[in-house]
Amino acid sequence: MDGYADLHLHTTYSDGVFTPEQLLKKVSEVGISAISITDHDSVDGYIQALKYLDKYNIQLIPGIELSCIENGKEIHLLGYNIDPDNKILKNHLQDFRNGRYKRAEQILQKLKNLQRPVNFSLVLEKAGEAPITRPHIAMAMTELGYTSNLKEAFVLYLGDDKPAYVSKANFSIERGIKLINQSGGLAVLAHPARMIQPDTLYKLIKSGLDGIEIIHPTHDLATQKYYQSIASQYWLLETGGSDFHGNREYDEENLGKFIVPLSTVESIKIHSVR
């Protein structure tokens, strides 16, 4: 499988279970030669991975998966070949982290009022290197025996409109596209089938979207073809990857199967500003 890339992977710096080095080892074992680590709202995993590229002989493209909000719903935007040292990007990521920290405090206050106290330090422990998200709180709740699993924690307490829900800070996908472009990178809509209505997609293309993720475990062949036709109609970049986290169903089988040719990596490099 030499000459292929997986452009959507997560590490312990967001919600993945493998460290950047462990991830590099895993992808090299399945024969992938180029990757992008696209942690949620963090470039720290990318920076860590740089140390091990020679050891595993992997080409690494700077990447990120930004959390954006559109009509109250979360939409994910991939950023490729961004400059991880860009000031505007760094400020946004710090603001994001601070916002998630405050939100977690508010959720814990609500849980306390519901007679389900959770210690903040336990949530921090679950988050590790990553910005705090609801699954980290759900893990803490499950460990404390309030719920039997993460899903139940969402259904009973943490899900949208449930009693301990606190809304996320509003960061529109247009702002996300602009931020990625300002950081020298290309903005690619992640797994559109999971998240987006056709109207919204056309709006984003008008706002300067650079590409669409075509290859993804949630896209069957018909879905791939559908988005491919839109991408070629509007001259958008077509990307793909496994969205590997290491702890999801079929993750291990998917690694090495959701790939794009190395020419996609070359296109990213040619078309990004840097």
Ligand SMILES: [Zn+2]
């Ligand atoms: Zn995503």
Ligand SMILES: [Zn+2]
């Ligand atoms: Zn992802």
